Amino acid sequence: MAVEVKDPGIGKSSNKKAKRFINPNGSFNVKHINRKESFANSYDYLIHISWTKFFLWVLLGYIIVNSFFAIIYILFGIAEITNPSGNVFEDFLNAFFFSAQTITTVGYGAMAPKGILFGIISSIEALIGLLSFSFITGLLYGRFSKPRANIKFSTYLISKEHNGKNSLMFRLMSKNGNVMIKPKIEATLALSLPDQQGGYSNNFYKLKLERSAITYLPTTWTVVHAIDDLSPLAAYSLKDIKKVHGEILILASYYDESFAQEVHQAHSFILKDIKTAHQFKPAFFYDEEGYTVLDHDRLDDIEQIN
Structure with a gap:
């Protein structure tokens, strides 16, 4: 005769329509509500998601940050970086590419900030870029090294x-x-x-x-x-x-x-x-x-x- 054992951690309560406990991918089939979000949760999320989602998040963050600084450069005057083209979209692209060169510390030399204000803004962006890429490097290491x-x-x-x-x-x-x-x-x-x-x-x-x-x-x-x-x-x-x-x-x-x-x-x-x-x-x-x-x-x- 079979002997019933203690609850392994699933819980004794059930329901007529209860779903499976463990999904085919090995994750537990639990919906979380009212969970407090924190930076640690974001790190855990980025460690465990698929590679496709991970790189999509990295690409999205890269576009958002560069777009944000590109708008700042346009608002304070694109002329402090390069000659205005007269076309808003083209000026935005120039500001976006300058931002990408700044945040990655590439600096091709075709565009450079003029004046103290743009020097301060680009310096802050370069610092954000260093911190961001350090964080991404840590995520990559964590994803590869996680047992x-x-x-x-x-x-x-x-x-x-x-x-x-x-x-x-x-x-x-x-x-x-x-x-x-x-x-x-x-x-x-x-x-x-x-x-x-x-x-x-x-x-x-x-x-x-x-x-x-x-x-x-x-x-x-x-x-x-x-x-x-x-x-x-x-x-x-x-x-x-x-x-x-x-x-x-x-x-x-x-x-x-x-x-x-x-x-x-x-x-x-x-x-x-x-x-x-x-x-x-x-x-x-x-x-x-x-x-x-x-x-x-x-x-x-x-x-x-x-």
């Missing part, structure tokens, strides 16, 4: 017979090709069930895995949970399991040589997405010279069982 797990999980959670027992399986591999040292898996089943008060509450069960840890992982690892008498899913048929409001919470850990420390990654599978009567196809093979070839595109390759 992160590079685990790719299979899209599918499949159900098939294994060693004479119905079992749930998923598999994983390293995204970047590095050998994962001493990887281990913790799997917790969260079932949202009706309670005596007429609402819903979460019930948590630790899933026993065929192997919860291995020594190293150079290829793929198929993680197996046998649905035996000790499984919390033993009371359900395969058809009923897919109807249960449940989620398998995964925490994967391993030692990463690149960061010289243990890294962790969360993931989850929804019970209703179980693929029945299928099995995983091999993701690696041996070439003519005897080398093991791992095809990263084959992690999700499955085939139907007759």
Whole structure:
């Protein structure tokens, strides 16, 4: 008989329409409201967003700052930088390019500030540029040096017979090709069930895995949970399991040589997405010279069982 375990940190309260706890990308599915914003939050945000969003923010900030100083130069007189063209847009572009040269400390020499006022403004802008690029450099270092797990999980959670027992399986591999040292898996089943008060509450069960840890992982690892008498899913048929409001919470850990420390990654599978009567196809093979070839595109390759 399955033994219920303590709440792993998700919370006992639930809802009939409750969404999954962990998104496919490993982030927790929580909406934050009334959160106090601070500069530290901005740094954390810029560290964790995608590279595309990061560079778009950098580009946007660069355009805004240079546009701001370009407007100042125009208001105080573009003639103190270069000869006015008589066209507002062209003068703005000249002021923008001068601002870009100032803030990056390039200074091509084609334009230069005249007078004390413009010298003060351009000096302040140069200081802002130095501070800004130092901040961006720190962000770049933080993004590259931040320890992160590079685990790719299979899209599918499949159900098939294994060693004479119905079992749930998923598999994983390293995204970047590095050998994962001493990887281990913790799997917790969260079932949202009706309670005596007429609402819903979460019930948590630790899933026993065929192997919860291995020594190293150079290829793929198929993680197996046998649905035996000790499984919390033993009371359900395969058809009923897919109807249960449940989620398998995964925490994967391993030692990463690149960061010289243990890294962790969360993931989850929804019970209703179980693929029945299928099995995983091999993701690696041996070439003519005897080398093991791992095809990263084959992690999700499955085939139907007759």
